[in-house]
Amino acid sequence: MHNHGAVGLPLGFTLLRLILLGAVTVAAGWALVRPFAPAASGAVTRRVVTGAAGVGGVVVLLIAEATWMPSLAAVALIGLLAVPPALRRDRPVVAALVVAAAVLATVAAGAWFSGPPSSFAYIALMAAFVGVSWLALCPPTALVRVVGAALGVALLAGLGQVTVTGQLTTPAAGDPLLTRVALGGGPVDLLVVPHMPGWNIVHTTDVPLSVGNAPNALVPALPRDGTTGRWALVWLPEGRGDLWLDRGGARTTVPVDTGDVAWTGPDVRGPEGPDYASAVLAAKLTGRRGDLPWPALTEADAAALRAEVAAIGGPFSVVADGSRRAAEAMEVVRAEATRLGHAVTPGSSEVLVLGGTPPPGARHHPAPWLVPPDLTTPGARRYAETLSAAFPGATPSRSGLAAWSG
CATH class of the missing domain: 1.20.120 (Four Helix Bundle (Hemerythrin (Met), subunit A))
Structure with a gap:
């Protein structure tokens, strides 16, 4: 991609x-x-x-x-x-x-x-x-x-x-950028994905700040449900340039080099963007490029969803976001519910969460990719420790662990 x-x-x-x-x-x-x-x-x-x-x-x-x-x-x-x-x-x-x-x-x-x-x-x-x-x-x-x-x-x-300040270093063109800068009296970690011409995800430490491609085009980095840190979407032109950051009036710039090849994957502004960025971050921490497939419904995910539908039993409702993975998962869930004779009823107290924000007061059953990863193995523990040191505040994810494992 x-x-x-x-x-x-x-x-x-x-x-x-x-x-x-x-x-x-x-x-x-x-x-x-x-x-x-x-x-x-x-x-x-x-x-x-x-x-x-x-x-x-x-x-x-x-x-x-x-x-x-x-x-x-x-x-x-x-x-x-x-x-x-x-x-x-x-x-x-x-x-x-x-x-x-x-x-x-x-x-x-x-x-x-x-x-x-x-x-x-x-x-x-x-x-x-x-x-x-x-x-x-x-x-x-x-x-x-x-x-x-x-x-x-x-x-x-x-x-x-x-x-x-990093002004004499230019990141590899078109490769996701991971860096740390001093801003407003403290360090700020920064991940830019895909670091190519067009719309880019900017993931930062959980501190109030704004980012943009020019001093007069700054947008606030905001928290997103189900994630840690803060997120913003910034349009970056081709070639070398600067990404501007503002934290309480203190400003700095980060050198970027998006290259001249446009991103051909899905729109990073979609709901899967943070999950993809989490995987890219883990890959970067291993020293690899971070060129990863976009999040998609796997056979293992589909099998786990069928097992969840069977375990819930009786009527249940489904909450999903607008991602392609959630749409494919919805088809699997509805087909399995029909086969088992279980009703999918909006407003039920049992909720299967495929994405988005679930309603309060209900019993939630998260999709496999929304469940925290198992961090009991030595490799998983190394992933969690490395992530905590390199990007404080970031939470390990299943996609990140998969990318870490290679």
């Missing part, structure tokens, strides 16, 4: 990440070492540092996908990064630094009002690359050395921030 193509990080993004790491190493290393080097930088050193800083700044611009940055500011930024490598000798650059500060202030203002939460770290990286690039052309005065060291620290801090 997934029709997956190649798995793994996109090659282009991987190369950008490697280039960024190399550029930070060169620029930050030079800036932090320079206070201890009394002589001015040679021509070769200046070219290497200004070139690495220029390339690094442009790579940050690409990785950030900075659509929130004003176009003129982006052009000016690229210009400020491109000019230093072309200069042949060192020179005072106080005026140039003033221009750089003005441009970066404009960029920062644009990020402050419209950028993602990670934009501050990207701005810090861009500003530090610009500063190092121009400082490499300055005579080695005490002020230049101190400012350079500060910019070196800013480069390392900015790189550390975007790394810790």
